[in-house]
Amino acid sequence: MLFYIIIFKSSSVGRIIFTCYNFNKIIRYYYIKEADLMTKITLEVNGKKVARDVPDNTLLSTFLREHLNLTGTHVGCDTSQCGACVVHVDGQSLKSCTTLAADIADSKVTTIEGLANNGKMHPMQEAFKKMHGLQCGFCTPGMVMSAIDLLKKNKDPSDKEIRDWLEGNICRCTGYQNIVAAVKEASSKM
Ligand code: FES
Numbered sequence: 001m002l003f004y005i006i007i008f009k010s011s012s013v014g015r016i017i018f019t020c021y022n023f024n025k026i027i028r029y030y031y032i033k034e035a036d037l038m039t040k041i042t043l044e045v046n047g048k049k050v051a052r053d054v055p056d057n058t059l060l061s062t063f064l065r066e067h068l069n070l071t072g073t074h075v076g077c078d079t080s081q082c083g084a085c086v087v088h089v090d091g092q093s094l095k096s097c098t099t100l101a102a103d104i105a106d107s108k109v110t111t112i113e114g115l116a117n118n119g120k121m122h123p124m125q126e127a128f129k130k131m132h133g134l135q136c137g138f139c140t141p142g143m144v145m146s147a148i149d150l151l152k153k154n155k156d157p158s159d160k161e162i163r164d165w166l167e168g169n170i171c172r173c174t175g176y177q178n179i180v181a182a183v184k185e186a187s188s189k190m
């Protein structure tokens with residue numbers, strides 16, 4: 001005897017859940033209004049308190065990009081592989097594409113937009129610029145956020161330690177050499 005659960009989801013309609021027997025007989029269905037699936041997310045993002053009512057399954061990357069318009073956090077894979085979406089949560093680097101915003105409620109989040117101070121770039125941003133650590137720039141926000149976290153934990157990393165740390169950040173342009181040079185440059189300034 002086989003049972004299947006099929007979920008139809010629409011942001012305007014809600015979720016309709018059919019429980020089926022052998023795909024040919026719908027024995028029961030449930031309807032959940034989208035409003036019942038909303039949750040209030042409160043966070044401190046780049047030093048400002050924010051609160052938004054969003055679907056309870058909203059990813060942190062979606063919350064930042066679509067609800068706060070902080071599009072500096074990029075999404076390359078959505079599966080925790082490329083690192084383009086890395087932000088800091090309570091000072092630790094984290095892949096925002098696989099983090100539910102609701103799971104980090106009331107945390108302090110820093111995105112690439114929050115690094116500059118009074119219009120002056122963060123030393124890691126300066127180093128990437130100086131050492132040409134980017135080409136298309138798609139990976140750069142995640143690289144910068146990850147590299148800052150590395151230097152908090154290890155002020156003078158070797159080339160190998162930098163490459164090992166950035167293993168979860170993929171760059172399709174640079175060949176990584178100038179990224180490593182940029183992190184070393186920043187380590188002499190931070
Ligand atoms: S978008 Fe998050 S790791 Fe690729």
Ligand code: FES
Nearest residue numbers: 135139171172173
């Ligand atoms: S600079 Fe293009 S992906 Fe890294």
